[in-house]
Amino acid sequence: MNIENTFNVEDFRKAARERIPRLAFDYFDGGAEGETCVARNRAAFEAIRLVPNFPVDVAGRNLSTTFLGRTWSCPFGVAPMGLTGVGRSGTDIALARAAAAAGIPYVLSTVATTSIEAVTRAAPGNVWFQLYVTKDRSICDDLLKRAAACDVDVLVVTTDTQIPSRRERDMRNGFSLPLRFDARSVLSMMRHPAWCMDKLAHGTPKLQNIAPYLPPGTSAGPIASFIASQIDATFDWDDIARLREQWKGKLVVKGVLAPADAKRAVAVGADAVIVSNHGGRALDASPATIEALPAVVAAVGGKLEVFLDSGVRRGEDIARALALGARAAFVGRAVLFATAAFGDKGAERSIAVLREQFDRALGMLGCNSPDELGEQFVFSPTR
Numbered sequence: 001m002n003i004e005n006t007f008n009v010e011d012f013r014k015a016a017r018e019r020i021p022r023l024a025f026d027y028f029d030g031g032a033e034g035e036t037c038v039a040r041n042r043a044a045f046e047a048i049r050l051v052p053n054f055p056v057d058v059a060g061r062n063l064s065t066t067f068l069g070r071t072w073s074c075p076f077g078v079a080p081m082g083l084t085g086v087g088r089s090g091t092d093i094a095l096a097r098a099a100a101a102a103g104i105p106y107v108l109s110t111v112a113t114t115s116i117e118a119v120t121r122a123a124p125g126n127v128w129f130q131l132y133v134t135k136d137r138s139i140c141d142d143l144l145k146r147a148a149a150c151d152v153d154v155l156v157v158t159t160d161t162q163i164p165s166r167r168e169r170d171m172r173n174g175f176s177l178p179l180r181f182d183a184r185s186v187l188s189m190m191r192h193p194a195w196c197m198d199k200l201a202h203g204t205p206k207l208q209n210i211a212p213y214l215p216p217g218t219s220a221g222p223i224a225s226f227i228a229s230q231i232d233a234t235f236d237w238d239d240i241a242r243l244r245e246q247w248k249g250k251l252v253v254k255g256v257l258a259p260a261d262a263k264r265a266v267a268v269g270a271d272a273v274i275v276s277n278h279g280g281r282a283l284d285a286s287p288a289t290i291e292a293l294p295a296v297v298a299a300v301g302g303k304l305e306v307f308l309d310s311g312v313r314r315g316e317d318i319a320r321a322l323a324l325g326a327r328a329a330f331v332g333r334a335v336l337f338a339t340a341a342f343g344d345k346g347a348e349r350s351i352a353v354l355r356e357q358f359d360r361a362l363g364m365l366g367c368n369s370p371d372e373l374g375e376q377f378v379f380s381p382t383r
């Protein structure tokens, strides 16, 4: 499929499936356990109907909005994604640049395949940093120092991965870093010569952010087991409180689903939470984020900003999230598929498609600004 024939996220997904080997596609596309949460995220969005107001003069619509103290061109951003280089080298930079050009935030993962220094050089002033709290806290301390030195002003701390999730597609494919080559994966790779050329030119993807902390000799060895050894089951709200003291910029807690946790985020002085189930990649029994959102919004009572991710595939989903109280939505796979398939052009096109879809939804609802969206647009048979 050529880029000219892609008009929505499902097209980007099909293109990625065609253009990258199965083990990379499955790593991007898959969820945890039975993948019921991935399906639930979509079903819950689709179940929410929005009622338009007709006719309203919407000729002067403006998509811009403010969150975390800054004006953005549109109420969505790019969620942090690790190991994107498994699909295509340079994905982190392509997405960071495209987000900056579009005036929306980009979040770089701790386990990105590009370093924070390189990404902030490519998109200065537009990169947020996502932190996984590691067992060896001196790694976190150093990552925070590096982020601050790169003028990053927003730290996103992820809370839903202190127990590694079980991704059955990855287990079946023998997915690990460095990439392993068994008969089946080699066959799939050989069917994707462009992907093979990319890997020959750039080498197997490396976790550039954490590379400096790998024990000597690990670079070509068991990176996956180093990461596993750094996942810390003791991580709790005390750690987040310490991070709040340590980090001078804005602090965002990612992975909140329970209203009580949202209140804890307020109590520790966070600036925002992201209602997220990691795109269905953590606890498979989690509620869809759009289902969990209203109670979280009610619990925080406007004391911090609430964002949402997981399952956003169309501009109308962004409108749904805003109608139910989110300040902004974040997208992961929606832009990752396009970038894995088409590089820079895919990153730009996927952001443009979502933006255009959101603009259309806003106009059709009879709104001139994202800030006008609210519960009054959510269909209820009794209202």
Ligand SMILES: Cc1cc2nc3c(=O)[nH]c(=O)nc-3n(C[C@H](O)[C@H](O)[C@H](O)COP(=O)(O)O)c2cc1C
Binding pocket: 027, 028, 029, 079, 080, 081, 082, 083, 109, 110, 111, 112, 130, 158, 254, 276, 277, 278, 279, 280, 281, 309, 310, 311, 312, 330, 331, 332, 333, 334, 336
């Ligand atoms: C391939 C992939 C890698 C991810 N890596 C990270 C990560 O390193 N850190 C993190 O906080 N979330 C990570 N996530 C979760 C995303 O930040 C986000 O919560 C999720 O993708 C949203 O769901 P969506 O893909 O349906 O939009 C990852 C998601 C994907 C698809």
